[in-house]
Amino acid sequence: MVGYSMERRLDSNPVIIIGAGIGGLVSAALLSARGLAVTLIEKEATPGGKVRQLDVDGAMVDGGPTVFTMRPELSAIFEAAGAQLDDHVTLEKADVLARHAWDDRGTLDLYADHEKSVDAVGRFAGLDAAKGYQSFSREAENIYNIIEHSFLKNTKAYPPALMWRVGWWRMGAMNAIKPYTSMWKALGAHFSDPRLRQLFGRYATYCGSSPYETPATLMLIAHVEAQGVWKIKGGISALAKALENVARRNGATIRYGEAVGEVLIKNGKAHAVRLANGEVIEAASVICNADPSALAYGLFGERARDALRPMPEEKRSLSAMVWLINAKSSGFDLEHHNVFFSDDYAREFRDIKAGGPPVSPTSYLCALDRGAELPEPDNPYKTDKIGTSGKAERFQIIVNAPANGDSKTYSAQERETCTRNMLDSLNKCGLELEHPLPHKLVTPNEFAKLFPATGGALYGRASHGWAASFLRPGCRTRIKGLYCAGGGTHPGAGVPMAALSGKIASEAVLSDRASKLWYHRKAINGGMSTRSVMTGNSA
Structure with missing residues (x-):
């Protein structure tokens, strides 16, 4: 690790980060820890991006990622930002990674213990x-x-x-x-x-x-x-909040409820952003923590679209039908993570490729209150088996769907049909949810509005074909001073990968600035030679 005192000498011209998703929050925490002036701008009212919670019948239900892995990598990111992960979030390692069920063909648990x-x-x-x-x-x-x-x-x-x-x-x-x-x-x-x-x-x-x-x-x-799945007290939203707190403590400015309308380009370099309200904020570097398609399709200005090649719509990853539920349940003995498989897996993907959600879907169910670390009596689901507490629980259920939310409207009838098909997949394995079901359904239509230029694709570019991983955008773009971070960029989707993308983007900013400073120092005749900040004392 580069010595902290040396890092503080780095050029402090401002960094603008667009979007407070996990990647943007990581970049903000790391760059502010190095002494750079960081302003993070987020159009929503809270941090997290895809990591969010919605109110369902009086309960806040996670509406984004629910699986947290690669804890050592997140711990290293917190340490690099001058903090400790365990000081900011409460984690519990799961014994059961997930419970898998096939109607009358059995149930299988996978464990953190390989031999089990x-x-x-x-x-x-x-x-x-x-x-x-x-x-x-x-x-x-x-x-x-x-x-x-x-x-x-x-x-x-x-x-x-x-x-x-x-x-x-x-x-x-x-x-x-x-x-x-x-x-x-x-x-x-x-x-x-x-x-x-x-x-x-x-x-x-x-x-x-x-x-x-x-x-x-x-x-x-x-x-x-298999290396470990952890449950975070308060859900993954708590991780987003923790990163926000670290970034603020390190001096970052975070502005919620404000949208960036344009990245301003001058002499082939990003030099400022213009907010939707007309305010212009100058910057030496800009990190875009939106889906890369938003840049490529001109949502941040015509000149900024040159930063990346647009991704063809047929290369989009999956979207999803997501049910956020606060309801009673009975029958099947749930773990925190559960998967209820369809009886025709190939048909699922044929249905999606044809442009519709699967008729007989595989359903992922996260029982958000199961396996929680809260002691009794605060958490009645810690020891009770399903159906014995008689109380409502929070569930998130996901069924894969095509990323066509910008070209297809999911009607009320189709939403009802999808809900019925999802419930059938649970019923076949013995799980019953109360009727009528208190829930909110988020479709590719809503995701397309939340994440413009994606059609509701939740993972960036699909990993289809041998070259797909190499075609995913990296942190550097074709415009100097403009970088990308987030699940749509390298190394990929999911909370740990989005965090790594933020780390990689921050390292690129530091490296490019250090190179520039070193170039200018070498260009000066005479004087004392100064070591590059990137070769400072190791901690």
């Missing part, structure tokens, strides 16, 4: 399946280890540069990440049981993609989850 998962898979589908799970886990870990530092935690690299980072002498390693084999096909080498192939294929949807079109490289997501 092996045993569970064996009891569920037999000895060969247990061996298959072990070989799959080894392969997923190997893929992760190969690209962790060379790609995931580094700036974006095209294949030649990635091969250089991995090592030209390790050509076998490049083949081992299986960029040309679909995830679905690769899973067939480990699992003959279609239920297990379906379970582990679902990890492709974590980045908004189909397992039938996603490269087997994305099996690494299973390894990431």
Whole structure:
């Protein structure tokens, strides 16, 4: 880590960050910790971006991401910002990663303890399946280890540069990440049981993609989850608030309820932003924590659209139908994370590709109050089994859907049909929710309005085809001084990846400024040579 006192000498010209999503908040916390003047501007009233809560029948229900992994990476980000993660959020590691159900074809829990998962898979589908799970886990870990530092935690690299980072002498390693084999096909080498192939294929949807079109490289997501899933007291919104607090403590200015209308470009460089109210704020650097499509399609001004190539609509990732619920339930014994699988997985993705939500969907259900760290009697769901408390619980239920919220209107009838299909998927596995159901339904239409130029795509570009990961925008754009962060940029979607994107963007800002300062120092004749801030004392 660069020495703190040296970092404080860095050029303090202002940084403007557009958007208080996880990536923008991380950039604000890190850059303000280095002594830069940071102003973060967010059009909504609260931090988080996709991380948000909505009121449903008197209860605040999480309406965004619910899975928190890669805790060490988030801890390192807090430390780099001069804080400790555990001082700002209360975390509880889950014993059960998720509970998976197939109507009358059984239920399977995966655990944080690998050996418990092996045993569970064996009891569920037999000895060969247990061996298959072990070989799959080894392969997923190997893929992760190969690209962790060379790609995931580094700036974006095209294949030649990635091969250089991995090592030209390790050509076998490049083949081992299986960029040309679909995830679905690769899973067939480990699992003959279609239920297990379906379970582990679902990890492709974590980045908004189909397992039938996603490269087997994305099996690494299973390894990431197997390293630990944590529940945050107060939901992931509490993490967003914690990052906001760290950024403010470090001196960042955060302005809510204000929208940026234009990024101003002068001599090929971003030099200011104009707010929707006409106010102009000058900046030496601008980080855009919106979906990159918003830049590419001119939502931040015609000149700023040159920053990135627009992404074709057919390359969008999945959107979703999301039900936020405050209701009583009975029947199925829920964990915090639950997945209720359809009986025809291939049809699901055919339906989505045809432009509609699946008729027989797989439904993810987060029981937000299950497995919570609150002691009794504050949390009646800590020890009670389903149906015994008689009290309403908060649920978030997600069904994948096409990202066509800007071209298709989901009618009241279609919303009702989707709700009925979702409930049928739960009922087949024995879970009953009260009727009438107190809920709010968020469709691709609402997501398209919240995240303009996306059609409601929640994960940026779909990871379809071997080159998809390399085509996702990196932190630097084609306009000097204009950077990107967030789940739509490298390294990808999800809370940990969005956080890493914010870290990478902040490092790019620091690096580019340090290079500029070093250039100007070298251009001066005479005087004392000064070490670059990027070579300051290590902590």
